[in-house]
Structure formats: structure tokens, C-alpha cells
Amino acid sequence: MSDPVRFEVVAQDPSSKARAGLLHTPHGVIETPVFMPVGTAGTVKGMTQEELENLGVQMLLANTYHLYLRPGHETIRELGGLHRFMSWPHPLLTDSGGFQVMSLKSLGRVTEDGVWFRSHLDGSSHFFSPERAVEIQLVLGADIIMTLDECVEYPASHETLQRAVKLTGRWARRGREYYLGIRDSGLAIRDGGVGLAVPNPLISHGANPESRVTSPESQLPSLFGIIQGGVDKGLRRESAEEITELGFAGYALGGLSVGEPKAEMYDVAEYTAELLPADCPRYLMGVGTPADLMECVGRGIDMFDCVMPTRNARNACVFTSEGKLVLKNARYARDETPLDPACACAVCRRYSRSYLRHLFVAGEMLAAILATHHNLHFYLDTMREIRQSVFSGRFAEFCSRVRALP
Amino acid sequence: MSDPVRFEVVAQDPSSKARAGLLHTPHGVIETPVFMPVGTAGTVKGMTQEELENLGVQMLLANTYHLYLRPGHETIRELGGLHRFMSWPHPLLTDSGGFQVMSLKSLGRVTEDGVWFRSHLDGSSHFFSPERAVEIQLVLGADIIMTLDECVEYPASHETLQRAVKLTGRWARRGREYYLGIRDSGLAIRDGGVGLAVPNPLISHGANPESRVTSPESQLPSLFGIIQGGVDKGLRRESAEEITELGFAGYALGGLSVGEPKAEMYDVAEYTAELLPADCPRYLMGVGTPADLMECVGRGIDMFDCVMPTRNARNACVFTSEGKLVLKNARYARDETPLDPACACAVCRRYSRSYLRHLFVAGEMLAAILATHHNLHFYLDTMREIRQSVFSGRFAEFCSRVRALP
Numbered sequence: 001m002s003d004p005v006r007f008e009v010v011a012q013d014p015s016s017k018a019r020a021g022l023l024h025t026p027h028g029v030i031e032t033p034v035f036m037p038v039g040t041a042g043t044v045k046g047m048t049q050e051e052l053e054n055l056g057v058q059m060l061l062a063n064t065y066h067l068y069l070r071p072g073h074e075t076i077r078e079l080g081g082l083h084r085f086m087s088w089p090h091p092l093l094t095d096s097g098g099f100q101v102m103s104l105k106s107l108g109r110v111t112e113d114g115v116w117f118r119s120h121l122d123g124s125s126h127f128f129s130p131e132r133a134v135e136i137q138l139v140l141g142a143d144i145i146m147t148l149d150e151c152v153e154y155p156a157s158h159e160t161l162q163r164a165v166k167l168t169g170r171w172a173r174r175g176r177e178y179y180l181g182i183r184d185s186g187l188a189i190r191d192g193g194v195g196l197a198v199p200n201p202l203i204s205h206g207a208n209p210e211s212r213v214t215s216p217e218s219q220l221p222s223l224f225g226i227i228q229g230g231v232d233k234g235l236r237r238e239s240a241e242e243i244t245e246l247g248f249a250g251y252a253l254g255g256l257s258v259g260e261p262k263a264e265m266y267d268v269a270e271y272t273a274e275l276l277p278a279d280c281p282r283y284l285m286g287v288g289t290p291a292d293l294m295e296c297v298g299r300g301i302d303m304f305d306c307v308m309p310t311r312n313a314r315n316a317c318v319f320t321s322e323g324k325l326v327l328k329n330a331r332y333a334r335d336e337t338p339l340d341p342a343c344a345c346a347v348c349r350r351y352s353r354s355y356l357r358h359l360f361v362a363g364e365m366l367a368a369i370l371a372t373h374h375n376l377h378f379y380l381d382t383m384r385e386i387r388q389s390v391f392s393g394r395f396a397e398f399c400s401r402v403r404a405l406p
Numbered sequence: 407m408s409d410p411v412r413f414e415v416v417a418q419d420p421s422s423k424a425r426a427g428l429l430h431t432p433h434g435v436i437e438t439p440v441f442m443p444v445g446t447a448g449t450v451k452g453m454t455q456e457e458l459e460n461l462g463v464q465m466l467l468a469n470t471y472h473l474y475l476r477p478g479h480e481t482i483r484e485l486g487g488l489h490r491f492m493s494w495p496h497p498l499l500t501d502s503g504g505f506q507v508m509s510l511k512s513l514g515r516v517t518e519d520g521v522w523f524r525s526h527l528d529g530s531s532h533f534f535s536p537e538r539a540v541e542i543q544l545v546l547g548a549d550i551i552m553t554l555d556e557c558v559e560y561p562a563s564h565e566t567l568q569r570a571v572k573l574t575g576r577w578a579r580r581g582r583e584y585y586l587g588i589r590d591s592g593l594a595i596r597d598g599g600v601g602l603a604v605p606n607p608l609i610s611h612g613a614n615p616e617s618r619v620t621s622p623e624s625q626l627p628s629l630f631g632i633i634q635g636g637v638d639k640g641l642r643r644e645s646a647e648e649i650t651e652l653g654f655a656g657y658a659l660g661g662l663s664v665g666e667p668k669a670e671m672y673d674v675a676e677y678t679a680e681l682l683p684a685d686c687p688r689y690l691m692g693v694g695t696p697a698d699l700m701e702c703v704g705r706g707i708d709m710f711d712c713v714m715p716t717r718n719a720r721n722a723c724v725f726t727s728e729g730k731l732v733l734k735n736a737r738y739a740r741d742e743t744p745l746d747p748a749c750a751c752a753v754c755r756r757y758s759r760s761y762l763r764h765l766f767v768a769g770e771m772l773a774a775i776l777a778t779h780h781n782l783h784f785y786l787d788t789m790r791e792i793r794q795s796v797f798s799g800r801f802a803e804f805c806s807r808v809r810a811l812p
Binding site: 041042045046047048049050070071075078079080085086087333336346350351352354355358361362364365366368369370 | 451452476481484752770774
């Protein structure tokens with residue numbers, strides 16, 4: 001049976017490992033390489049869904065950990081799944097909660113069975129097993145869901161990394177088995193196969209069972225595996241071999257951009273990407289700056305997510321074709337130029353640095369709204385340029401130009 | 407010489423004092439009755455200027471007190487005036503700061519010469535004379551500016567009210583004389599009259615003096631007078647007579663909606679409106695609920711501003727055709743209906759109460775953004791309906807229908 005998500009490489013850069021692809025999902029086709037803005041709690045902070053559509057966002061990431069705690073996956077199930085809940089009829093990806101367990105680690109405890117953690121909201125105690133993480137994500141009903149992994153901070157001992165690699169492997173196996181069990185039970189409760197439309201039995205869509213098969217909300221998400229191993233290539237190889245042997249629709253590189261030097265991150269990303277099947281999408285989690293996107297596309301990565309464009313925007317830091325600007329700086333108080341004179345986004349076409357600075361200094365919401373819009377446009381536009389350069393055979397030229405910037 | 411702002415009544419309701427008009431300003435023609443959203447610091451909290459345009463906002467109010475303190479009117483002058491600074495090429499009105507002095511009164515002190523006040527930002531000491539209030543507003547360069555007034559809280563003694571009425575009258579005279587002096591000096595520094603385009607000598611627009619005459623940013627604002635007197639009809643009459651005798655392009659009713667019973671507010675608004683010239687716009691400052699707008703249009707008011715739709719939205723309170731909803735209420739956690747099933751705004755077309763509630767509970771910016779959009783749409787749409795009903799002779803019918811709502 002076909003996977004709900006299907007990937008095809010449509011162009012390959014001759015000078016690097018950069019490639020352009022199409023990722024077919026129940027909610028639409030995504031052009032890769034793709035950058036996914038982060039909508040932690042079912043919203044990209046400060047953006048309406050209309051604005052994300054206008055920016056050309058193809059796919060959003062939402063955090064399982066946050067949505068599980070609030071409003072709760074059962075609430076979202078009753079409301080028809082995450083797409084419908086947040087009114088985003090386009091592709092969605094949910095993470096597994098593993099990263100949050102690391103980043104909030106004083107609240108969590110990892111066991112063989114899974115992760116115990118305390119809610120950062122009310123201190124209540126919760127448990128994610130690999131099966132439970134998949135179940136909750138099936139209930140949320142994104143297009144792509146992730147196996148539970150153990151993400152380790154940098155630096156870490158070889159022993160710690162090795163333990164995490166092995167545990168992540170066992171969890172991947174358990175998550176996958178649970179997923180396949182659900183998929184087969186899903187098949188059992190409908191009358192026959194309808195192409196790619198595998199039903200998701202964990203989302204209810206009213207009384208008519210037929211409507212569940214045809215609505216994209218009701219289709220089964222695709223499960224991606226995660227490779228761990230820090231900056232240890234031997235462990236990365238071990239993890240990649242184990243996870244690819246299990247077999248997933250796509251593969252993520254976890255445990256990078258957690259504090260290691262940039263050169264090591266690029267190197268390990270390239271090394272690991274090569275170990276993954278060429279016909280599957282490769283997703284580098286939590287990365288990075290616009291330059292990181294470019295460097296890692298050149299090393300064979302297809303998918304990225306990062307809070308950087310949105311979080312930086314809220315902290316008055318905007319990306320431009322000439323580098324970052326910190327808008328609270330007094331030098332912008334009377335600066336009538338747009339954030340980036342080379343940018344064609346709606347913010348740069350209308351507002352000045354002086355106005356943005358005023359909004360930040362005055363603590364006005366519009367500051368974050370406009371800066372977020374601009375930064376997302378910058379990221380998405382960078383990705384569009386990268387993809388175009390792969391098609392036109394000018395990726396190396398693009399990289400030289402970007403690397404020469406101040 | 408014509409005033410920069412010109413008003414014409416184009417329809418009169420036969421059953422009430424409601425009327426529809428056109429208010430011609432340097433930045434466009436406003437259909438009255440009009441509701442002006444409040445953009446305190448040069449931004450309507452949570453809204454982009456594009457969104458305000460899409461909502462059909464005709465005119466914004468900005469607060470002189472806030473802009474004077476931050477970013478400073480001199481900064482705004484250097485940046486070409488408030489329209490250009492905030493990229494709002496449509497009509498603007500600034501208040502005089504008098505209301506802020508009352509509402510932050512522990513920080514202020516009223517003397518014959520003007521108002522001493524301390525900045526709520528840094529405690530620094532500032533002084534607004536009637537002349538200075540006009541000067542600062544001319545520098546900001548809105549289409550309509552207000553004389554400095556003394557606004558008194560409710561309840562107040564007759565003596566306090568009377569003193570405020572007399573002081574407001576003397577300040578109106580001083581502000582008006584200062585304004586006329588500037589206007590004449592403005593005339594003196596250009597080569598000849600060009601229709602309505604009276605230049606504003608306090609805004610600089612580059613080296614070419616001609617461009618100042620043709621740019622709407624460079625035109626002189628129109629000065630409105632303010633009537634005080636609380637709920638004392640005798641004092642309202644005294645104030646109205648004094649202010650109208652001086653002669654302004656429009657007249658505002660200040661000192662209402664400051665705590666008095668609603669019936670008294672309606673009664674005093676009606677009484678005062680009748681004392682004002684029929685061919686001038688009448689502006690009721692700081693009012694009110696959607697029902698208040700309707701009731702006061704029926705009593706002869708043409709212009710309104712109020713923070714209620716925007717402030718309530720941020721506090722999770724939305725206006726609907728069936729009354730107010732408090733979105734944090736748990737009853738909406740699984741409510742898939744839009745905020746107002748009868749509403750055609752972009753928010754009601756796309757998002758559910760359950761999603762909005764989640765956003766408010768999670769403290770997400772999008773909560774305020776969507777609720778503000780909806781509330782502004784509700785206010786503006788109410789005003790459009792009111793205006794239409796005046797044209798179609800169905801204003802009384804409209805009022806009966808609204809008054810019958812729960």
C-alpha cells in the first residue's frame with residue numbers, strides 16, 4: 001500500500017547535493033526544499049492563517065507537547081482534527097514531543113518505556129510512550145507525524161549519545177508498529193481501498209463513514225523516523241542504519257542545532273543525509289539561519305523548521321539581504337528606509353524602520369506582527385530562490401553570492 | 407477662505423435627528439455617521455494598516471499625549487508628519503491631550519495657562535498650553551485637530567463643572583487664535599492660494615516648496631472646538647454658545663461617557679447637539695457601545711471614537727448580533743460556530759469560537775488580532791447599517807430592531 005505521503009526528486013544540482021522535489025501530502029503538494037514556520041500552539045505567533053497563505057507558506061509545524069497539554073488532543077479530535085481546528089487546510093507536521101522533553105528537561109524523566117514529564121502549565125504529571133506519542137499525533141491528524149526520540153544536548157558523552165541512539169531506535173520500532181496496527185485497523189473499518197486515501201480511524205468526521213475517506217482531514221498521516229547521534233558520525237551511521245532498516249516515509253535529523261559549532265552541524269548533516277534513501281525526504285529539525293538553510297540544502301536536506309524567523313521578529317531582530325537589524329537601536333529612530341530596501345514584502349513596501357522601531361519601543365503588538373511577516377517572507381523567499389537556483393543550475397553561484405555578504 | 411475640512415448633510419431621517427453626511431478632508435471624503443477606531447500610539451493595537459483599509463476604516467484617531475511623549479512630535483515632523491510616519495494615507499484626527507490629563511490626573515495639574523503633567527513613561531514634567539496643544543497637533547499634521555479642553559469626571563460639583571466650562575472657553579479662544587496665526591503665516595510663505603490646499607508650515611516636505619502645497623500631508627488641519635459642561639444643561643448651553651460664537655469647523659462633545667448614567671448621556675448629547683450649527687459635524691468623544699452609536703446618531707451626532715471595540719477584544723470580549731460573548735468562558739471550548747453566525751467578517755468566515763477561546767487561554771497574539779478584527783468589523787458594519795437606514799428612511803425601524811435584542 002502506498003504511503004499517504006509520496007516524494008519525488010524533480011531536479012538535482014550538479015555541483016552539490018542540493019535537490020528540488022515534490023512532496024505529495026493529503027493536503028497538497030509541497031515544493032521542496034521547504035521551510036516550515038512553527039505554529040507551536042496551533043498558531044504562528046502574530047500571523048493569521050490568511051497572512052501565512054499570502055506569504056506562500058506551504059506547510060506548518062505544530063508542537064504535540066503543547067497541543068496535548070492545551071487545548072488537549074481529545075478536544076481537537078472532537079473538533080475534527082488540527083487542520084480544521086486551526087482552519088489550516090494545507091499540509092501540517094507535528095513533532096513528537098521529544099525535543100520539548102529535552103528543552104524542558106528539569107521537568108522530565110526518560111525511561112525505557114517512554115518519557116515522564118511535568119506540564120509547564122500546571123505541574124501535572126504526564127507520560128509519553130512511543131506508542132502514545134504516535135497515537136496523540138494521529139488524533140491531531142497532521143499530514144506528517146514523527147516517532148518519539150530522545151534528543152540529547154550538546155556537548156554529551158559518547159555513552160549518553162549511544163544510549164539515546166539505541167533508545168531512539170527501540171522507540172522508533174515501537175512507534176512504527178503501533179502506527180501500522182492502527183493503519184490496518186483503519187483499513188478494516190472501511191469498505192475498500194480508495195487510492196491514497198487511507199482513513200485515520202482516530203479522527204471522527206460525523207456520521208457518514210464515506211466522508212471520512214474522501215476528506216483529507218480523515219486520511220492517515222505519514223510517519224517519519226528520526227536519526228540521533230549528536231556530532232558522532234559512528235553513532236549517526238548506527239542510528240541511520242537502524243531507522244532506515246525499519247523503513248519510514250521520510251527521515252529527520254534530530255539532535256542538531258543544539259549548541260554544536262556550525263561547521264560540525266553542516267558536516268554531520270551532510271554525512272547523515274548521505275546515509276538516507278535518496279527517494280525519501282530528509283528533514284533537518286530546528287534549523288536555522290537563512291544561511292544554514294542554504295548550506296544544508298547543499299548537503300542534501302529537503303525540509304526545515306525553526307522558530308528563528310518568528311522568535312527573532314518578536315525580539316526586534318529582522319533578517320535582511322544585508323544582514324540582521326536590531327530594530328530597537330536608536331540609529332533607526334529617524335530612518336525612513338524600509339527594513340530591507342531589496343525586499344518586496346508587504347511590510348517593506350509600506351512601513352519604515354523608524355515606524356517599526358517606534359512600535360517596538362512602545363511595546364505595540366503591530367511591531368511583532370510586521371517583523372514576523374517580514375522575517376517569514378525573507379525565509380520563504382530565500383527558499384524559493386534556492387529551489388529556483390537548483391532548477392537553473394545556479395545553486396553554486398547563489399551560495400557564493402550569499403557567502404560573500406557581510 | 408474655506409476650511410480644509412468641509413461638511414455636507416446629504417440625508418436626514420424624518421423620524422429622528424439622525425443624518426448622513428459627507429466630510430471632505432485633505433485625505434479623502436468620509437461618510438458620516440462615522441466611527442473612528444483609536445490608534446493611540448499611531449497604531450490600532452493588533453491591526454495592520456492594510457487590515458484597517460480592508461475593514462473599511464475611514465478615519466483613525468491618534469492620541470497627541472502619547473505621540474508627543476513617544477516617539478515625540480519633532481521626530482514625526484522630521485519623518486513627514488503622522489500620515490506618512492504610520493503609512494496611513496487616509497483621514498486622521500488627533501485629540502488635544504485634555505482627556506489623558508483627566509484620566510491620568512494624579513500626574514497632572516491644571517492652571518489658567520494650561521496643563522502641567524508628568525509622563526507616565528518616565529515621570530518627566532511637561533506643559534501643554536492651549537497654543538502648545540495646537541502647535542503639537544499641527545506638527546503631527548492630522549486632518550482634524552482639537553482645542554485643549556478641561557475634561558471633568560462624573561460626578562462633579564456645579565462649581566467644578568462651571569470652572570471647567572469657562573476655562574475650556576478661554577483655552578478654545580487661545581487655541582483658535584494661535585491656529586489662525588499659524589494659518590496666516592502659512593499663507594505668507596507660499597506664492598499663492600491653490601483652492602483648499604492651505605499649507606501647514608509646521609511640516610517640512612523637502613526642498614521643493616511647491617510639493618508642500620499639493621501633498622495632502624502638507625495641508626493645514628482643521629480645528630474643532632470642544633463643548634464641556636458635564637450633565638448640566640445650563641452649562642452645556644453656556645459652553646456651546648461660547649464655543650460656537652468663536653467659530654470652528656466642527657464641534658465635539660467632551661466630558662460625556664465619563665461615568666454618568668446612560669440615559670443622562672443620551673439626553674445631554676441630544677440637548678447639546680441641537681445647540682450646534684446644523685451644517686457642522688458633531689463629534690461625541692469616547693462613545694461607546696454599538697447601541698450607544700445608534701442612540702446618539704438618532705440624537706444628531708455624526709462622529710464617534712472609542713477604545714471599546716479594540717480594548718474589549720483584547721480582553722476576550724466580542725460583540726455579536728446577539729450580544730457580547732466572553733470567549734474565555736469554558737462553554738466555548740468545543741463550540742465550532744463562528745463568533746457571530748450572522749457576521750460576514752473574515753474571522754467569522756474562517757475561525758471557530760473554540761479556536762479563539764484556545765488562543766485566549768494560551769495567551770496567543772492571534773487571539774487579540776482576530777477578536778479586534780471582528781469587533782471593528784461589527785462597529786463599522788453597524789455604522790454602515792445606520793447610515794443606510796437614514797438613506798432608506800428606516801432608521802426608526804433599525805432602532806426598534808436593535809433595542810429588541812436580548
